[in-house]
Amino acid sequence: MANKLFGSSNPLMKEDTFKPKYDSSGMMINSDSDVMTVNGAVNKTILLFSLLLITASFGYLMPSSFLLYVGAGGVLVGFIAVRMKPHLAPYIAPMYALLHGLSVGTVTAIYSYQFDGIILQAVGLTFSTFAMMLMIYKSGLIEVTDKFRMGVSMAVGGVMLFYLVGWIGHIVGFELPLLHDNGIMGIGISVVILVIASLNLILDFDMFDRGEQQGAPAYMEWVAAMGLVFTLVWLYMEFLRLLSKLQRD
Numbered sequence: 001m002a003n004k005l006f007g008s009s010n011p012l013m014k015e016d017t018f019k020p021k022y023d024s025s026g027m028m029i030n031s032d033s034d035v036m037t038v039n040g041a042v043n044k045t046i047l048l049f050s051l052l053l054i055t056a057s058f059g060y061l062m063p064s065s066f067l068l069y070v071g072a073g074g075v076l077v078g079f080i081a082v083r084m085k086p087h088l089a090p091y092i093a094p095m096y097a098l099l100h101g102l103s104v105g106t107v108t109a110i111y112s113y114q115f116d117g118i119i120l121q122a123v124g125l126t127f128s129t130f131a132m133m134l135m136i137y138k139s140g141l142i143e144v145t146d147k148f149r150m151g152v153s154m155a156v157g158g159v160m161l162f163y164l165v166g167w168i169g170h171i172v173g174f175e176l177p178l179l180h181d182n183g184i185m186g187i188g189i190s191v192v193i194l195v196i197a198s199l200n201l202i203l204d205f206d207m208f209d210r211g212e213q214q215g216a217p218a219y220m221e222w223v224a225a226m227g228l229v230f231t232l233v234w235l236y237m238e239f240l241r242l243l244s245k246l247q248r249d
Helices: 038-061 065-084 086-114 118-139 146-172 184-213 220-247
Strands: none
Touching (some): 038 065, 038 086, 038 220, 065 086, 065 220, 086 118, 086 220, 118 184, 118 220, 146 184, 184 220
8 A cells, every 4th residue: 555645744644635626817716615624524535434434344254355455456456546646535435434444353363353442453553543633633742844754754664665565575475574573573563653653643634634725625524534544553553563573472
């Protein structure tokens, strides 16, 4: 699931997609009902997450490599499509969530079979991290500056490139030891990735607020929701990976 996010604070969003549209006379084209709001983006996030859970349940009950690859492929195609055509996000985002759920459910089933109790632990840690980062963001403890956005974005891009190399390696027959190793280095890599994913939540929250403040088009609510759902799933997957490393002999 490689992301094209260098130069952007979110892999799904280019900076100019948040800017309001103006006609030749300088008047804003978007009316109040056509602009993004935080409440609207939150509602879209809840809807996408609900769709994801539906297909995740199916993937969990009937796990298969086919569902895993279909889901992963759907996520990649959805990201590319929304990146290129963000105005189509109201149609792409629901399909993205449904397909993403297939891979999430399959991976969940695999970990659940191998490690008792790991799923509830990962879910709890994911939403605890979400709540903690939201409080940090709302308190202003972390200031979201352009340098912060760029730094986190580059770190996320590096992680996604790392994943891509690992995915290609798995296909052609080699594994990245640091990605799956349960030694000190392997655990350390997982912790670093979790920190980066947690900081990416700050960027997601910031995108919700900036979209409303800048009068972004209403369809950007779907784009912002996709970004937040992606980060939450990413956190969940990384917690599964870390917990599995800690439970291995």
